[in-house]
Amino acid sequence: MNVENATQNGSDFGNSFTKNFSANGETQTLTITAWADTKSADGSSTDLLIEAAEIGDYPGGLGISNNTSGDGHTADNYQSNPNERDYDFFLLDFGDLSVTLNSITSGYLEYGASSTQVSVAAVTTGDLADKTWNQVDNNFSLSSGYGQFMGNSGSYYVNSFTSEAGEDLSSASSTRWIVGAFNHHFGGDASLESNDGFKLASIGFTTKPNKPGTSIPEPAPLALMLVALVALARRKVNK
Known part of the structure; x- marks a missing residue:
């Protein structure tokens, strides 16, 4: 699903993009917001807490601007100092659709x-504010992992993810997913960080089919007849 043509709602930190689509015979809405761990927990330059960022539509896809000065329009993790590194993420909220x-x-x-x-990562909450990525991974993640971008005629894609140890990302299903710059909290080698930056153009996903309605079957006529004969026989024995 292409998200570049989604509808923009607001133009500052905490804004969103929405996109209507059809799934399971119903109209659904995807809401996309941006987040980054740019909030200091103690007033120092070490950023630990997640806060809302600004999402925008740029050539190449949706991008993120966070509160760090000089920040680009990509979902990135550029700082060389790991203690001050900011991780940008998109939150994909599918409403009630898993x-x-x-x-x-x-x-x-x-x-x-x-x-x-x-x-x-498939997550159980849409409220990322004032949390750390470690908290999100340990307390609010159903399954997580990472993937490598591949090139294809001027566009780029990831169609295979490596699950974090002990998890099965391929079968994870959730109403909310986070997608962002490579972040070791969700698996992978931390030494590969600091040079990851991308814009989000489209996403591919599968939905759980609607469960068919269930009903209690009515007793068959023969079964009713047998029940009646048994009851009649018991009445005769008790007389």
Whole structure:
């Protein structure tokens, strides 16, 4: 599903993009917001807490601007100092619809496909404010993992994710997913961070089918007859 043509709601930190689509015979709405761990917990330059960022539509896909000065329009993790590194993420909220995320595409990578990884997680909350990524992973994640971007004629894609140890991302289903710059909290080698930046152009996902309605079957006529004969026989014995 292409998200570049989604509807923008607001133009500052905490804004969103929405996109209507059809699934299971009904109209559904995807809401996309942006987040980054740019909030200091103690007033120092070490950023630990997540807060709302600004999401925008740029050439190549949806991008993120956070509260760090000089920040670009990509979902990135550029700081070389790991203690001050900011991780940008998109939150994909599918409302009441539970989905499995299968792929993402981008029209723009900052450092090319071979250097760019992405982290994803199926999460149980849409309220990321004032949490750490470690808390999100340990307390609010159903399953998480990471993937490597591949190039394809000027566009880029990830259609295979490696699950975090002990989890099965391929079968994870949730109403909310986070997608962002490579982040070791969700699996993978931390030494690969600091050069990942992408814009989100589209996502691929599958939905759980609607459960068919169930009903209690009515007793068959023969079964009713047998029940009646047994009851009549018992009455005769008791006389």
